[in-house]
Amino acid sequence: MGPVKIAVGQMTAKNDLLTNYSTCERLCQQAAEAGCKLLCLPECFSFLGSSDQESLSIAEPLDGPLMEKYKQLAQTQQMWLSLGGFQEKGPDPEHRYNSHVLVSASGEIVSTYRKIHLFDIDIPGAPVLKESRGTAPGSDVVVADTPFGRVALTVCYDLRFPELFQELRFSKSADILLIPAAFTVPTGEAHWEVLLRARAIETQCYVIAAAQAGQHNEKRASYGHSIVIDPWGKVIGKCEDPLATDICVAEIDLDTVSSIRTRMPIATHRRYDLYDSRRSDGE
Template identity: 35%
Template sequence: MRIGVLQMTSGIDPAVNAATLVEAIRTAASNDATMLFTPEMSGLIDRDRTRAAANIVLEEDDEVLRRVREAAAAAGLWVHLGSLAIRRPDGLFANRGFVIDRTGTIRARYDKMHLFDVDLPTGESWRESASYVAGEAAVVVDTPVGKLGASICYDLRFAGLYAALSDAGATVLAVPAAFTRPTGAAHWEVLLRARAIESAAFVVAAAQTGQHADGRTTHGHSLVVDPWGEVLLDMGETPGLAFVDIDAARVADVRARIPVIAHRRPIPSAGRPTA
């Protein structure tokens, strides 16, 4: 099964980002891919909240989502649109991923559950919760490449989410991201490989890369990792589209060798320390 992975340097103009996505869908289909994976915030990266707010609209009005759905239908390709900034009906924002089938129908939505509120040693400070509302539910959806468990970027640090996804049957874990360079260099690959190993599942992590128009820089290194923890693809720091063939039977093989899913047990609370 061939998948496409798009590594982007998304900017502040949704129309430009949409054109990149549409071209990637066409190219992926022409290279016999079954599904394309794109990064977090594929449609807009802009930390100027006032400027960004003008481009964050209701789902039904989002031009990037509309163009991706039309392109997916025209190409006959499934797309995991890593995430878009979406205005909710209550006026607040969601960091929302979409699984779109080959007819352009939205099969699943996932709102990022863990929001990136950190102060880094480099002096960078991020407060995702200042603009976005956290999602409340894990999502697993049937796709041609397997049962897909959805997550977004900072979710990667919370192993419990991936345990819940693999317990629900996920064999492919999507981790679209826009990792900062300091955290990416330190933790990106090791966390992705750990999630693959502990879930005995494929991990597909399409990432943002390079210097963005709003001034931020992202780590890149979109990865595909197999259930044994082997890195099948590392895209480095250059934007572009890459392909990798994955074998769904690999999940069953690894889970038979080390049955981590079957061996999982509920962990009671540690409670208060005793003297």
């Protein structure tokens, strides 16, 4: 297939659907002008509110008018879109889903992943974040075949659970890991890049991590630093300004994935008999 240009986006989403759409539209136009086939947008790309109730109030089904606008944007720009962290209507009035939606260049939803690990944490000196108050967890591990490789869909806090990424690589045959996020500043400073590079090295996959950046409201700020990492753990793309609304462009190449996996054949060295989750009890 050869190298393919992709773009990773960075933005400061607000509690305004129209403003956020305009920002995403501009980033998509930039990516198209750069010759990219895929644009990855961060978690909460369409809306980032200051309360659970605010986010619940704007949640829509995937066949609603807001997602339709993003599908039309993909079709207009002939661009695949990774829409990380959409507020999808949930299983009951008190909960939504945090959904990562992959849209093709023809404007069709190819796959949807509902975030399975919810961020419930109290960091000293930072706002208390309890995602489960207004979000229901998903239950499926999701990959999708695309023209540029086999893509795994995750969201933000999933990054801290390496067993998920082992499953995506060794059971689901992923080539590319999409990790849209809205990392807090303290956790981002401490762990963002090192965890992303670790996931790339462990799985021998490309990692594309689109990030929210800057001050969203009086309660919430995000770390930024959108990044692309190759299967050897090398950073091959990073937004020049870690907090600006922008894209960075990188090339991904499945030949690189194949070469690294051939030279370091960890898949054949894994002891499935000892620790693989597919092993049945008593084996």
